[in-house]
């Protein structure tokens with residue numbers, strides 16, 4: 229039997245930072261599902277496909293084969309065998325990921341892969357529909373959120389730290405647009421599962437959120 233922790237929430241809430249830390253502390257595997265949608269987004273960016281052409285996305289998504297390997301404990305996403313981990317963290321890939329994520333075929337294929345990864349391994353998996361759709365039987369479901377202003381500020385500082393240009397107002401607009409798209413799509417929209425525990429981390433440090441999730445897991449651990 230394996231333990232599954234699901235972490236869902238809007239863009240920029242800190243899901244990946246927190247999930248990665250919790251995974252290290254508990255000895256779990258961290259599964260970043262956004263990276264899988266980003267890899268498919270990258271495929272269509274490279275094909276020069278207009279983001280809203282859902283018919284083309286349905287027709288061609290089978291050509292974007294996504295798989296996962298682990299190197300030194302870190303998830304690597306392969307797109308048709310190519311390691312694209314270093315190419316999917318851009319705003320453009322994030323926006324395109326949110327568009328391809330509306331597509332039913334893309335969601336079905338990736339959900340199957342995600343379910344398989346969690347079957348026989350202790351995992352903490354983050355995304356938008358993990359607690360509601362992918363791992364409805366998860367031992368612990370966390371809905372991690374923070375205010376739009378705080379999420380934009382964190383993203384801004386992350387970009388500046390990486391030496392990239394950033395416009396706080398633009399980032400805030402992008403976050404609002406992504407929330408809107410992820411929360412209002414027809415299939416598996418982002419929403420808090422009924423049995424998820426909401427953690428608003430607007431005023432919490434990374435260490436505080438990590439400890440809180442470990443504490444919640446200790447309470448449900450059999």
Ligand code: DC
Pocket residue numbers: 239240261262263265266322325326329354355356357358406410
């Ligand atoms: O978590 P992220 O920013 O890397 O995710 C990129 C996009 O992928 C996000 O805006 C919506 C989509 N996504 C999704 O629909 N379902 C998931 N489980 C994970 C991500």
